[in-house]
Amino acid sequence: MKSRLAPLAIVLALIGAWELAARLDVLAHGLHIEPFLVPAPSDIAASLWSDRGLLADNGWVTLKEVLGGFALSVVAGVGFAIVLHLSPTLRRAVYPLLIASQTIPIVVIAPILVVWLGFGIGPKLAIIALICFFPITVNTLDGLRSVDPDLVKMIRTLDASRRQTLWRVEAPTALPFFFSGAKIAVAVAVIGAVFGEWAGSSSGLGHLIQEASAQLQTARTFAAVAVLSALAILLFALLAAIERRVAWWGPKETST
Amino acid sequence: MRSTSEAPATEPQPVLSLADREAGGSDPTARLEGGSPGAVEVHDLGHSFGELGVIELLELSVSAGEVLGVVGPSGCGKSTLLELVGGLRAPVRGAIEVDGAGAANERLARCSYMPQRDLLLPWLTAIDNAALAPRNRGATRAEARRLAHPLFERFGLAGFERSRPSELSGGMRQRIAFLRTLLAGKPVLLLDEPFASLDAITRAEMQEWLAEALAAESHTAILVTHDVEEALYLSDRVAVLSPRPARLIAELRAPSPRALPRLDAVTSAGFTATRERALAALARGRR
Ligand SMILES: Nc1ncnc2c1ncn2[C@@H]1O[C@H](COP(=O)(O)OP(=O)(O)OP(=O)(O)O)[C@@H](O)[C@H]1O
Ligand SMILES: [Mg+2]
Numbered sequence: 376m377k378s379r380l381a382p383l384a385i386v387l388a389l390i391g392a393w394e395l396a397a398r399l400d401v402l403a404h405g406l407h408i409e410p411f412l413v414p415a416p417s418d419i420a421a422s423l424w425s426d427r428g429l430l431a432d433n434g435w436v437t438l439k440e441v442l443g444g445f446a447l448s449v450v451a452g453v454g455f456a457i458v459l460h461l462s463p464t465l466r467r468a469v470y471p472l473l474i475a476s477q478t479i480p481i482v483v484i485a486p487i488l489v490v491w492l493g494f495g496i497g498p499k500l501a502i503i504a505l506i507c508f509f510p511i512t513v514n515t516l517d518g519l520r521s522v523d524p525d526l527v528k529m530i531r532t533l534d535a536s537r538r539q540t541l542w543r544v545e546a547p548t549a550l551p552f553f554f555s556g557a558k559i560a561v562a563v564a565v566i567g568a569v570f571g572e573w574a575g576s577s578s579g580l581g582h583l584i585q586e587a588s589a590q591l592q593t594a595r596t597f598a599a600v601a602v603l604s605a606l607a608i609l610l611f612a613l614l615a616a617i618e619r620r621v622a623w624w625g626p627k628e629t630s631t
Numbered sequence: 632m633r634s635t636s637e638a639p640a641t642e643p644q645p646v647l648s649l650a651d652r653e654a655g656g657s658d659p660t661a662r663l664e665g666g667s668p669g670a671v672e673v674h675d676l677g678h679s680f681g682e683l684g685v686i687e688l689l690e691l692s693v694s695a696g697e698v699l700g701v702v703g704p705s706g707c708g709k710s711t712l713l714e715l716v717g718g719l720r721a722p723v724r725g726a727i728e729v730d731g732a733g734a735a736n737e738r739l740a741r742c743s744y745m746p747q748r749d750l751l752l753p754w755l756t757a758i759d760n761a762a763l764a765p766r767n768r769g770a771t772r773a774e775a776r777r778l779a780h781p782l783f784e785r786f787g788l789a790g791f792e793r794s795r796p797s798e799l800s801g802g803m804r805q806r807i808a809f810l811r812t813l814l815a816g817k818p819v820l821l822l823d824e825p826f827a828s829l830d831a832i833t834r835a836e837m838q839e840w841l842a843e844a845l846a847a848e849s850h851t852a853i854l855v856t857h858d859v860e861e862a863l864y865l866s867d868r869v870a871v872l873s874p875r876p877a878r879l880i881a882e883l884r885a886p887s888p889r890a891l892p893r894l895d896a897v898t899s900a901g902f903t904a905t906r907e908r909a910l911a912a913l914a915r916g917r918r
Contacts (some may be wrong), residue, residue, distance in 0.1 A: 525746050528719050532744040533764040533815050543763070610686045624753040 421487030444503025499571035518552025551625020667729025669818030700862030703872030
């Protein structure tokens with residue numbers, strides 16, 4: 376209990392300091408801007424309440440995009456990792472390309488994807504999947520490759536086919552690795568959704584942030600960002616909980 | 632080349648048929664499906680990892696139903712020998728036959744290999760670990776468990792079927808690993824230092840236990856260990872290997888019949904004399 380109290384106290388102190396700084400217009404004076412541009416935590420909380428319908432509707436849109444894109448990347452990433460694992464030649468050829476794909480700036484690609492896929496959910500799913508694909512593929516592949524070669528020998532003398540070796544030994548070994556990748560992926564998926572919505576959209580938290588900040592509604596902007604962060608934290612926690620249930624043999628994690 | 636050869640090497644043992652063995656008092660109900668023992672022939676075997684010569688011109692023959700102990704100093708190539716026999720690795724030179732089959736995949740189908748570490752899968756229960764071979768051959772989980780169940784009783788593991796490997800003692804884990812090897816029902820068992828990781832007392836218990844298990848039904852087995860006493864107690868015959876690259880430096884017939892209480896066996900005059908000869912051979916190999 377005590378270990379939870381200390382971090383909570385620090386967070387509360389930070390929020391308190393921010394509240395004070397905003398109330399006394401310290402920040403606004405320091406930055407030479409209008410005080411209303413620096414919302415206090417209480418203003419953001421007020422906006423969270425008064426805009427709850429708006430935030431919920433747009434949050435739901437973004438959540439659907441994130442879940443859809445994430446699901447796509449899980450299917451594609453795990454499939455791709457298995458293919459690369461089964462074919463060392465392909466792995467050596469494609470692995471550098473996989474890393475190179477990470478250097479493509481998503482912000483630049485997003486408008487092109489909108490041109491290709493239209494203004495619907497398509498380009499958002501594509502962008503999120505693109506962002507999530509890398510951590511999932513690389514972690515799953517590392518997991519598959521980290522299997523103890525003696526385990527593979529053992530199961531081969533027990534008449535396992537290649538498929539059974541994959542399913543009974545390699546996949547369970549890789550499962551905790553997959554979850555590490557997936558947890559990174561959901562966190563960045565939320566950013567992907569925002570980029571996707573910025574490139575062309577009429578709803579979603581990213582859209583709301585863009586619109587509110589253009590209208591200098593800073594409290595609403597921050598409220599939307601808070602909902603976005605909460606979404607990411609929730610999805611991360613959900614994955615961590617699933618991991619504890621289905622991949623409990625993985626390396627023991629230190630609790631955060 | 633074979634330098635010295637104690638105990639006139641391998642007067643060919645009569646190949647015992649299944650019927651002979653069963654008539655000889657073992658319990659036929661204990662026999663596992665498809666496990667009739669087969670012979671192993673190793674001829675002119677040589678292996679190296681790159682520049683590192685590991686096995687040199689090895690000749691070994693194990694007849695059906697015989698347990699061959701293989702002793703040698705650490706790192707001399709014993710595990711490599713088992714992997715070569717079991718078809719898990721292709722030898723650089725030489726020929727290996729297991730139960731009449733020479734090709735690597737055919738040997739793989741005829742050997743079950745108990746690795747140096749127990750290598751139980753942490754995500755499976757004890758009984759599902761033991762039943763891996765039947766599962767791989769297409770049995771449903773329930774069928775595979777039904778096959779493994781009586782062995783849990785017999786090997787003193789009753790009640791631990793649903794335990795996770797991490798909840799079991801080292802000795803129990805080794806027994807489950809052995810059970811898993813047995814359930815593969817192959818003609819030849821390859822046992823790689825099955826008890827190396829256990830403490831002295833558990834180890835002695837497990838040796839006695841394995842002696843009983845091997846005596847209860849006939850198995851062809853190659854048992855690798857660096858413990859001369861263990862090899863002599865558990866085997867019919869012991870091959871002594873030199874340090875790397877492994878050569879055969881002596882072959883000794885084990886003095887006592889198997890399944891004697893361990894303490895009686897290892898303290899008998901014949902046993903200690905043979906052990907001294909084996910140790911002397913090992914020491915000669917070092918020079
Ligand atoms: N895959 C490999 N590649 C290169 N060298 C290897 C490989 N496997 C084993 N060796 C080397 O071959 C030699 C023999 O190894 P091996 O495992 O067969 O010895 P061992 O007799 O079983 O030893 P121990 O008693 O310690 O188990 C060792 O020097 C080892 O380092
Ligand atoms: Mg070894």
